[in-house]
Amino acid sequence: MTMRGGAGGLAGGALRVVSLYGDVMNVYADRGNVIAVGARARERGVAVEVQRVGIGDPLPEDADLVLIGGGQDREQRRIAEDLAARGPALQRWVDDGVAMLAVCGGFQLFGRWYRDTSGVELPGAGVFDVTTVAPGPGWPRCIGDVLATSTLADVGEVVGFENHGGRTYLGPSARPFARVTFGHGNNGEDGTEGALRRRAVGTYLHGSLLPKNVALLDHLLAGALSHRDGREVSLPALPAPYAARAHAAAAEVARRRAPAFARDARPAS
Amino acid sequence: MGTTSVRERAAVLAGRAAGAAARTLRLGGGTALPGLVAARIAPDLVERLAAGLRAGTVTVTGTNGKTTTAHLLSAIARHAGMEVVANRSGSNLERGVIATFVESKTPSAGEAGVAERRLGVLEIDEAAWPSLASRLRPRVAVFLNLFRDQLDRYGEVDSVAEGWRAGLRALASGAGSGATLVLNADDPSVAQLAEAWPHRVLAFGVDDPRVALPAPEHAADARFCVCGARFAYDAVHVAHVGRWRCTRCGRARPARDVAALAVETAGEGARARVAVGGREVELALPLAGLYSVYNALAAVAAASALGVAPSSIAEALAHATPAFGRQETFDLDGRRVRVLLAKNPAGLNEVVRTLETAGPPLRLLALLNDGIQDGRDVSWIYDADVERLAPLAPTLVCSGDRADDLALRFALAGVEPAVVERDVERALDRALEATPAGARLEVVPTYTAMLRVREVLARRSGRRPYWAGERS
Numbered sequence: 019m020t021m022r023g024g025a026g027g028l029a030g031g032a033l034r035v036v037s038l039y040g041d042v043m044n045v046y047a048d049r050g051n052v053i054a055v056g057a058r059a060r061e062r063g064v065a066v067e068v069q070r071v072g073i074g075d076p077l078p079e080d081a082d083l084v085l086i087g088g089g090q091d092r093e094q095r096r097i098a099e100d101l102a103a104r105g106p107a108l109q110r111w112v113d114d115g116v117a118m119l120a121v122c123g124g125f126q127l128f129g130r131w132y133r134d135t136s137g138v139e140l141p142g143a144g145v146f147d148v149t150t151v152a153p154g155p156g157w158p159r160c161i162g163d164v165l166a167t168s169t170l171a172d173v174g175e176v177v178g179f180e181n182h183g184g185r186t187y188l189g190p191s192a193r194p195f196a197r198v199t200f201g202h203g204n205n206g207e208d209g210t211e212g213a214l215r216r217r218a219v220g221t222y223l224h225g226s227l228l229p230k231n232v233a234l235l236d237h238l239l240a241g242a243l244s245h246r247d248g249r250e251v252s253l254p255a256l257p258a259p260y261a262a263r264a265h266a267a268a269a270e271v272a273r274r275r276a277p278a279f280a281r282d283a284r285p286a287s
Numbered sequence: 288m289g290t291t292s293v294r295e296r297a298a299v300l301a302g303r304a305a306g307a308a309a310r311t312l313r314l315g316g317g318t319a320l321p322g323l324v325a326a327r328i329a330p331d332l333v334e335r336l337a338a339g340l341r342a343g344t345v346t347v348t349g350t351n352g353k354t355t356t357a358h359l360l361s362a363i364a365r366h367a368g369m370e371v372v373a374n375r376s377g378s379n380l381e382r383g384v385i386a387t388f389v390e391s392k393t394p395s396a397g398e399a400g401v402a403e404r405r406l407g408v409l410e411i412d413e414a415a416w417p418s419l420a421s422r423l424r425p426r427v428a429v430f431l432n433l434f435r436d437q438l439d440r441y442g443e444v445d446s447v448a449e450g451w452r453a454g455l456r457a458l459a460s461g462a463g464s465g466a467t468l469v470l471n472a473d474d475p476s477v478a479q480l481a482e483a484w485p486h487r488v489l490a491f492g493v494d495d496p497r498v499a500l501p502a503p504e505h506a507a508d509a510r511f512c513v514c515g516a517r518f519a520y521d522a523v524h525v526a527h528v529g530r531w532r533c534t535r536c537g538r539a540r541p542a543r544d545v546a547a548l549a550v551e552t553a554g555e556g557a558r559a560r561v562a563v564g565g566r567e568v569e570l571a572l573p574l575a576g577l578y579s580v581y582n583a584l585a586a587v588a589a590a591s592a593l594g595v596a597p598s599s600i601a602e603a604l605a606h607a608t609p610a611f612g613r614q615e616t617f618d619l620d621g622r623r624v625r626v627l628l629a630k631n632p633a634g635l636n637e638v639v640r641t642l643e644t645a646g647p648p649l650r651l652l653a654l655l656n657d658g659i660q661d662g663r664d665v666s667w668i669y670d671a672d673v674e675r676l677a678p679l680a681p682t683l684v685c686s687g688d689r690a691d692d693l694a695l696r697f698a699l700a701g702v703e704p705a706v707v708e709r710d711v712e713r714a715l716d717r718a719l720e721a722t723p724a725g726a727r728l729e730v731v732p733t734y735t736a737m738l739r740v741r742e743v744l745a746r747r748s749g750r751r752p753y754w755a756g757e758r759s
């Protein structure tokens with residue numbers, strides 16, 4: 019997809035978006051994040067070039083925004099090795115200020131490692147200082163609506179839907195993306211949701227996430243533009259009425275029926 | 288076989304009483320309550336009642352098309368003189384199956400031969416199939432397709448397939464080995480079930496190159512063979528359904544015993560020239576879309592496994608009607624209203640394709656609910672290719688509990704909603720206002736939204752409510 023910005027839009031070349039394993043890590047509608055980035059950038063007069071990178075495909079020279087979603091267990095095992103091999107390149111990018119959004123399985127594999135129920139460790143890309151453990155039998159999956167408050171001041175309240183078995187724990191250098199008000203979050207124990215490193219965001223939230231969390235979408239777009247232009251870019255306010263209403267509806271649903279965060283993701287004793 | 292225990296009779300009577308009470312009180316039509324009550328009294332009721340269906344039981348499972356396939360097969364079986372016991376739409380878990388049995392007419396002693404002609408045609412929830420099949424011991428087991436659906440409820444697509452394989456292995460080694468499997472040859476997740484079944488298999492598929500999609504859809508789920516290699520496609524028909532083969536191990540779409548050689552989909556119906564049992568028959572279907580042709584092929588294959596002659600099958604289908612909420616049409620104030628249920632990305636994509644075939648101008652009422660039966664999570668709307676509706680420039684009304692999510696999805700797809708109105712009846716009024724007399728309004732709801740909108744449509748057009756329908 020290539021979109022040309024109109025005259026008077028933000029200057030510079032097209033925003034380079036890399037969609038990682040979009041044909042495999044696609045089980046839970048995280049494609050909506052790619053759609054939302056394209057639409058919002060177009061609204062802001064920014065051209066976007068999306069490059070899809072699959073198993074074995076080379077990464078491009080550079081990127082401004084990297085997106086990865088969640089997949090099924092079998093598919094995640096398939097990509098783990100390929101992704102881990104890209105770890106050094108992705109870590110260089112994140113330190114260079116590339117914006118990233120890694121959701122659910124993608125978030126887990128962007129961590130240090132993932133240990134499955136039989137104790138086998140899958141290596142991660144090491145973008146986030148987090149580790150994930152698949153708990154033993156009897157532990158319920160963390161499923162349901164989520165309402166959380168981001169630690170990013172310009173993002174605020176975020177809504178989404180989580181569905182994960184693995185429990186993710188933050189390492190010493192990791193900062194959570196959000197704190198959970200309703201839902202389970204990273205592990206159902208410490209109230210954290212997701213992780214941050216520079217302009218990279220890891221999270222368990224589907225929904226799709228970016229369409230109805232426009233503050234986060236703008237935060238990532240601003241980060242990607244800052245990387246492209248080599249200077250801090252801040253975006254002017256731009257209303258998003260459909261997104262605002264969908265956000266409010268999802269928040270209302272989470273308040274009404276998701277469990278208030280209460281360390282409840284444990285086996286029934 | 289012939290004698291029933293006192294406890295079993297008591298269970299059936301208590302179940303019927305519960306069903307009658309539920310209907311009187313309007314408790315959702317009472318489709319499941321009789322089953323709950325009866326199962327409490329007699330836990331082995333499924334086995335005992337299934338054994339009373341002397342012509343055997345056909346189970347129909349898969350993500351999409353269960354109700355329509357069971358409905359078409361029932362029509363064929365009745366036409367062939369069988370006494371059909373079929374469950375109503377949505378009652379496809381254990382308690383719904385028991386309710387079906389409990390409320391079905393028991394042949395009296397005077398009706399000679401009726402018992403021998405009793406055939407069960409039961410749609411079964413894909414996750415419930417493994418445990419129910421071992422108790423029902425089907426004569427024919429139909430597997431339609433496997434798509435992502437309500438991941439918050441069913442879990443991953445892979446785990447549903449694994450459940451089917453385990454269920455088949457258990458059935459194959461036990462008393463269920465006489466069953467015929469009816470498999471969709473074009474869906475690799477379904478076709479490969481033959482490897483878990485050493486007994487009789489009938490495969491169905493589409494062999495018309497004109498139905499191929501220009502590009503694979505986003506909502507394709509079976510991408511990798513069990514050997515680990517990626518599937519290659521000579522043609523994609525629906526999502527990951529098509530002419531598939533593995534480039535490494537040689538697994539490929541099996542030969543079709545029932546094949547659609549030429550498919551025409553236009554307007555409110557579809558036609559197909561079908562090869563079955565060494566003959567070719569022309570099928571005229573009351574349903575639009577390629578997905579309806581797949582459902583019909585499954586019904587034809589199942590009927591053929593039951594020994595129904597191809598000519599009789601074609602005759603029956605020519606007089607069939609749409610199933611509840613699945614392409615049903617209603618006439619209202621000189622406007623035609625068509626209800627196209629869509630519950631998941633693959634299903635919605637097929638509805639989109641059917642609307643594309645119908646062409647502009649499109650007047651569309653789309654409804655999204657997030658009840659338990661819809662799936663609490665509404666993320667899935669982003670996996671469907673609603674972008675394809677943009678060129679039709681539809682007049683769009685969004686409704687349902689999550690109307691705002693739907694409006695956002697369409698807006699991102701370049702289809703600006705004309706109206707966003709959560710209340711179903713008010714939204715229907717607005718959509719009808721936007722539909723000129725003599726024109727057609729397309730209504731695309733999720734499951735519980737379908738129940739609601741259909742109730743309004745039935746009331747206004749003078750049709751019976753659903754708990755009074757279906758059973759003839």
Ligand SMILES: [Zn+2]
Nearest residue numbers: 512514533536
């Ligand atoms: Zn293979």
